[in-house]
Amino acid sequence: MIVAEKKPIQEIIEEIKTHDSVLILGCNECVTVCEAGGKKEVGVLASALRMYFLNKGRDMRIDEHTLERQCDHEYLDEIREMIDQYDGVVSLACGVGVQFTAEKYTQKPIYPGVNTFFMGVTESRGVWTERCQGCGQCILASTGGICPVSRCAKRILNGPCGGSTTGNCEINKDVACGWQLIIDRLKALGRLDEYEELAPIKDWSTDRAGGPRKVVREDVQS
Amino acid sequence: MTAKTPSRLEKVLAAGHLAVTSECGPPRGSDPEVIAKKAEMIKDYVDAVNITDNQTSMTRMCSLAACIRLKLMGLDPVLQMVTRDRNRIALQSDILGAASFDIHNVLCLSGDHQSFGDCANGQNVHDIDSMQLLQTVRLMRDDGKFLGGDDIKRPPQMFVGAAANPFADPFEIRVPRLAKKVSAGAEFIQTQCIYNLDKFELWMKMMRDRGLHEKVYILAGLTPMKSAGMARYMKKRVPGMDVPDEVVDRMAAVPKEQQAQEGIDICVEAIERLKEVEGVAGFHVMAIEWEEKVPEIVERTGLHPRPAVD
């Protein structure tokens, strides 16, 4: 999933304080799972904002709505009828949802309500960690299923670097060294000999480096 | 092994002498005298001098400019290059720039993470890694080609090195990792500072068992310690450093004003012992901001004068 974190409420207040009516728009996908922008968080944020503006003596209308997804035309169309009632929208979707909402409703200011971080997993309750940076050319087959691009602080393809200590990365002892994980895994698979194969220089043109990316599937286009 | 490049360091090693290298850190400013002064102190005691590349991610004068200065003074510089700050275009371009001044040695590194330095908020590049940089320099030198496939007019002639840390984790891949660097094209290795001699000797034995000592020159890295405090700091705080308790205790056992001398003695004794280890081809003496001690260490270990090679 895409992992995001709630923005500090003060930042959101600064974004919307000149408006008289605001819609808080949640998303039922990733941000619900990582508890940053689902229905529950929409409710919590809306109540906090109402309270804040009430205390300031402001009569601010703050409504709540949560879509199945904000990254699909189909669901975004749902708010076509209601969006005109508001001066602005705070989207609690990831950056993708915020942008897609803004692209669709070009006359409305859309504000981000979360900081979007990465593609990752729920490691344990309340802890999410990164697993993939979408480089567009997956190499997991040769790294024991563990990604050095996202899990090594230097995205070294022939690691580890000299900074790996007792299984941890040099940047922080709370971060596992991705290459230690790869080596442990290769060992467990009885494939440690593969460690000695040099990983070739990577083609980053399918990565962010190649510019905004696009996937076109003619077979599913109608 | 016969020398393939005009590098003085390579010639010394190929002639079978124990080589001596040292390193100078460029200043955090543009004063050219700083690097010249350091070089002047050590130039008759070493075969080549490494110039670090923004070590510990602190922004400094660039390694290339400092190398050019040493070259113009008649020294044989080793251009250290980290893959943290430059992509493949910039790396190849700097290699050519160095080659245009007949800089004949390069050391390929990944570099410390930028979070250690003064630009912790910056990006890192890591377009290629240190092994791929080794491959790149060898391609440019041996095949006269750019990574993009085009021919290079007047290819670089560089003796190609890498770093190795015999003490980093996981230990079981220390030698496979060295083998990988050798197959990527490393011709010499400068190791992390050695304080745990037993462990280093074990690593040397393991690399000899695979015949690697016949494929690559190992320069044992040594850094004299100035104080018991520094010993403790290196033990606890520097990632990948192995400082045994005996060394810390020995430093701490002498009065403060004699600790620096004790540090030099430990370094000299280590060189004497490691000279006997098969496969050790020389020493890389990294006296950090203490370059004036290099002559003493080199003299006391009988490595002075340095051999003349043509």
Ligand code: SF4
């Ligand atoms: S310690 Fe491991 S994870 Fe950290 S930068 Fe080095 S190789 Fe990568």
